Amino acid sequence: MFLPTIKKVDIKDLNTKKLPKHIAIIMDGNGRWAKQKGLIRAIGHQNGTKSVRETVEACAELGIENLTLYAFSTENWNRPKLEVDTLMKLLVSSLKKEIKTLQENNIKLSAIGNLKTLPSKVNKELSDVIKSTENNNRMTLTLALSYGSREELLNTVKEISIKVKNNIISTENIDESIINEHLYTQNLPDVDLLIRTSGEQRISNFLLWQIAYAELYFTKILWPDFTKQHLYDAISEYQKRERRFGKTSEQIS
């Protein structure tokens, strides 16, 4: 029996009028990629930065307005100290290396998460890049660092409670927009397409509120192997889905 040839999605086949406005990615599989090659996990993360670069470039070329990457979760602090240190060093060196490219390509860098828990070196580099790219407007690249969605929601509840206590907001006026304004992602639209690499089919405490109506796309590709082609495949699949937002098919068409 012959399997039909799987046609590669060409960038030209994508419908530029139906692009997701916000893509979020759970970059998973760096460790397994390294293990498969008999290498240490740090090399997996190092190669993961190449996929970050390629994905940012592909999104900017396509005209995606927002890209959010899950780079370090609140739970990742529980990894061996050596691995945490390696990831932090990689962040600093990547930020140093990429600042020029971000500027040249008019990309604004932003960060979400419990940033005060990051080492001062990371925070310093991060705020430098955020400051120097703040007026860029082609695309917003958001790094989720020391990020956990439950922590973000807890923080939101606390901030709103304080405002209620101080009579800045009344309980009756709390609605979805008030919650949105207090999330770390306050200036970002909801996620349209969530991609997770490495074959795992979990959300892992990422943007729980913001993905309420996102299309989920899981691929077995390990993050260091993720290329522009894989991104086009994900967007092509997204464009085939009917997003009904609770309505009927007839209402949509």
Ligand code: FPP
């Ligand atoms: C998950 O793979 C990946 C991470 C926890 C870190 C992601 C970091 C990078 C891609 C590099 C730095 C990022 C930027 C933005 C410059 P894993 O280690 O959980 O893989 P495994 O599940 O195979 O063990």
